[in-house]
Amino acid sequence: MQLDEFFVTGEPLIYAGMVSIALVTISMLFFLTYYKKWGWLWREWLTTVDHKKIGIMYILSALAMLFRGGVDAMMMRTQLAFPNMNFLNAQHYDEIFTTHGTVMIIFMAMPFLIGLMNFVVPLQIGARDVAFPYLNALSFWSFLFGAMLFNISFVIGGSPDAGWTSYTPLAGAAMSPGPGQNFYLLGLQLSGIGTLATGINFMVTILKMRAPKMRMFQMPIFTWSTLITSFIIVFAFPILTVALALMTLDRIFGAQFFTLTGEGMPMMWANLFWMWGHPEVYIVILPAFGIFSEVISAFARKQLFGYKAMVWAIILIAGLSFLVWVHHFFTMGAGAFVNSVFSISTMLIAVPTGVKIFNWLGTLYKSKINNTVAMMWALAFIPSFVIGGVTGVMLGMASADYQFHNTYFLVAHFHYVLIAGTVFACFSGLVFWYPKMFGHKLNERLGKWSFWFFVIGFHVCFFPQYFVGLDGMPRRVFTIIPEWMPLNIISTVGAFGMGVGFAIFVFAILYSYRYSEREKTGDSWDNGRTLEWATPTPVPFYNFATLPHIDSQDAYVKLKQEGKTTFEEDEVEPIHMPSNTGQPFIMMAFMFVSGFGLVFEWMWMAIGGLLAVLVMMIIRSFDYDEGFHVEVDEIKRTERSARRL
């Protein structure tokens, strides 16, 4: 392979990207060396098994991915603003919408939520870590290396260009030769392994590690949504693993699953993809529902309305999510009966979702709404999501879907649910738990500016797209005709508004790091209801000096009334904690090497990498490290200084 085939060439935008990547890397290396931070990086972050640090790393990586996906989005919107724009050519546009979709779903939405889960869930249930801290670190590194494998396709080898759904036969070896599509397959495969492990980890954590006496129906709603999400992950991700593996076999080893030769069946890919893909949608929306429930109930200063109904609604949605996948390809010609079945099951999801919406409104009834930034994101979610939801029902009506399918109506719908649902939740949750994570709040004033830019920009961007879709504009076209121009210009303006909102958000992070007041108590918002607010800020690495006994929902409210804390001095006992380890990082780095080899079909590299991974697993098998105990004195010292006693 020639060097110019290895690196992507001939695109000024990509050269600029390469230069900026090189500059950022060099400056990071310089910073680390100059301030002698290498040891710190390794000890504190790369080898950590602490769920809080892993959560933070997830969130930071997800923010970086949001930036990348957002830049992709703005480039697309620029290209689509006017007819015959020549900002991007067809091929480049195809690559960008493919990476935008994949990055946003797999490498932004999921990791962001998993990051929040990682940080919050063990604290909410009164656990000292997740069930399998080692596995948790492994999950994170597999996600990060998977994301890196996917993202280097930008400069090395070429990006995938068959859409994030990668329909075969287009994505097969015949019509998409070269490494691009392989990057998609292996990047997703690698991070998928981590997600599956996360699912198992959280299920065990929530089922087995709750604070003494906390019953299932006393768990905070975010914990509930995490449990159900984990359940979906465990049952949905193996489907993706297999589907990706089958396409990899097709592309690299000449199998005939989804090919046009050998009687392959291309649409089987679509079937498998959506059997995973639809539950995936709920994997990114259910935790969001959980976050909104927490934030609304905290800032409405009121118990969640219809807690049990909320939980059952989540369970019902999760169950239905496995029964609706065909609505992504109603137009495949599967016949009226098949379409009717899936049409009805799809619309049924609206019922539990509606219940949730009304329960949130019920929570606001007779409340005291405190308009903080976190609450504003949560409030903006309700009307925005309803628009996305009702258009979703319209799309679920199969015979009408023949006109909506593959158009901007669809694009508008899923952005309305995914941005108003998932992205708003990520912002809301991050702002809400930020003081717990970093010991200071985000600046509220900047937060409000960022909120208004983003939310108004969002509606301006996507609302017109419903209409341009009804006017016959299909998704994924790289240039528009004059008739579609007015609405597209509006849309582009909105997209840039969202860009400004995000920029202000990032600026708020930097600004607050410098200027915000440091937190003195653990209960930063003064109306925390769940156990995470019972810990001091910053949270000691073992979370809880003594585990509280829980016998009600909204555990911290009761704890406060009774004047109890999570540090009862005379009950302190030594705490067992796992020790840090570099194994997960190294193992996944080898996995990355192996995946990279497979992308370019260099078998020596792929097999070598896999063997190294096996060796790492053997080392792990013989590793009988039992962790260590934190002594009572040390706990008391830590707690006294954290609680300023």
Place this chain on the structure above:
Amino acid sequence: MSSHELKTGPLEYRTEEGRLSILGFWIFLGAEIVLFATLFATYAVLFGRTADAPSPGELFEAKTVLIMTFMLLTSSFTCGIAIHEMRRGSVKGLRNWMIVTLILGLGFLGFEIYEFVHYSHEGATLQSSAYWSSFFTLAGTHGLHVTLGIGWVILLLIQLTQRGLTPKTSRKFFVIGLYWHFLDVVWIFIFTSVYLIGMVV
């Protein structure tokens, strides 16, 4: 993360770590069911799409398949006995029955490799048609699981000699026991829906 150890019950359940790991493994098996179910679904949908390659009815041999099935069923039984011995506290029983399991597993694998080589000589390979791609992937994934299981058992036998029966080693053996039985369950379905139905239809 509590280090409190129970004083009664099977060794593998005495520590919190043991209980969590076993539960986690059950959940993992749930995921494995879906993984194999996806392969089965692919197989079912692609059934009959043999293109120019021979049809399964022409190639499958009842005798080989039955021998393989009995080997795997027996290995699942001996593995169960090994765990039973472990719970009786017998290191020797555990080790010996595990070695029997290992040998049966290797035998199974040998037959499977023979079978695959035989088919490919007859013109049915991963590349020859959609049907054969799905057949080799389904049976091959199971075979790969068996191979990993064998490697795993060997590692555990070494650890058993090094450390004897502790909550940790017994937990590991219990987990591999679950894994091995599970592979047997999967094989029962491969035997039935791939081989038997393939020979009937």
Place this chain on the structure above:
Amino acid sequence: MTTHNKRIPTQHIVGFIVSITLTLVAAWAALQSDLSVRWIIIGIMALAIIQAGIQLFMFMHVVEPESQGGHVPWNMMFHGGVLATILVAGSLFTMSFGFTHDHDGDGHNQQQQQEEHNENEGSTENSSH
């Protein structure tokens, strides 16, 4: 607790004998009997499910007190089974049922297709070109 310390593992032996027998019955039904293809398929699939159950209960200790009566394991196996059914039946349903490719595509014909389909379950429509 006593069950764990018995000298003779009765449960395992019974399970083993039953599973060997079931395998033989299935093989006989498929290879030697005169049953129709449809009944063979239904019969041997049922036998396979029973065998899977035997593995779970006789060998895998799915419901022992130490795993709290097998609440979670049982749950996972059950839902795994449900998912497996959805995957296999759902894929066959959507991928090979009701497609209008070599028919006129009116509702009536699809009904017929459905019946044909039920008759030769394992083999899909598309194989019969």
Place this chain on the structure above:
Amino acid sequence: MKNINRLFKKGLALLPLSMVLLLSGCNSELAVLDPKGPVAQTQKDLILYSVYFMLFIVVVVFAAFTYMVVKYRENRPGRKETDYDPHMHGNNKIEVIWTVIPFIIVIALSIPTVDTLFQLEKPPEVEANEEEQEPLVIHATTADWKWFFSYPEENIETVNYLHIPTDRPIEFKLSSADAMTALWIPRLGGQKYNMAGMMNTHYLEADEEGVYKGRNSNFNGEGFTKQTFEVYAESPEEYDQWVSETQDQAPELTQERYDELLAPGLTEEHEFSSTHLAWVNHGNPEGMDYAINRHFEKYGELMHLESHQDAEDFMDEENNDDHESDRDH
């Protein structure tokens, strides 16, 4: 900030209203809501039917939301003690109501959906004053990135444009020589996929003369955006005339010529006095690998397609198009 806050909330409340205005205002302009045939008409009716329910939901939720957010602000002047009840945890009666109502709406939407689904699988029903006609069979086959329309009964084939008679159902036989695509003519009705090795049947009908835009709506690679075609719906007489003209004047389609056209790339409009169905039907499993076997190497080649390329004639086409459809109104 508070002023903006209030303004925004008002804006939110106005959203459903603006939706109504936009929908009614754009009725005549938005392609999907401007049907020119019975299939599209059915779908438009269904869409509007569902929009009323959706508007009802949106209005109810937005009103309730605005009420809550305005009334229960912590610092609203004139807040009363009774406005706060932190321990309210649910109310069975109201929860049952807001479960049952959406359920009823779902039923109300399901019935017409299922009904139309079965309707769309058949040729559109004949209106009272018309006589029933055999559907016109047209094989619509796509290849990267063009359309072949074969008229087996008339024994003619066109590339990238389509002539159809009005008031007669068209039975499209959809298939693809390579990637998965979809036939979509918004003004005549919804889309369906074209797939290699499969034949989908799709019924459409035009009841007004005019030129309508059709396109591939399922992404299939670099030339996707340009994979469009024009549908000339004309009176049966004009159509018959066009058919006989094409039969007489167009050259015959040879396999060699066809294979050439099949190669990945863009092409202009063509017409032929024979069809490719004589030697290959991509909708059969046997015809599935026809194109791949012949052009395997070419699928990897880039066209470096930019918007400005053939921008001029593209624009011209669009303008003509507008012109003609204006005339039809």
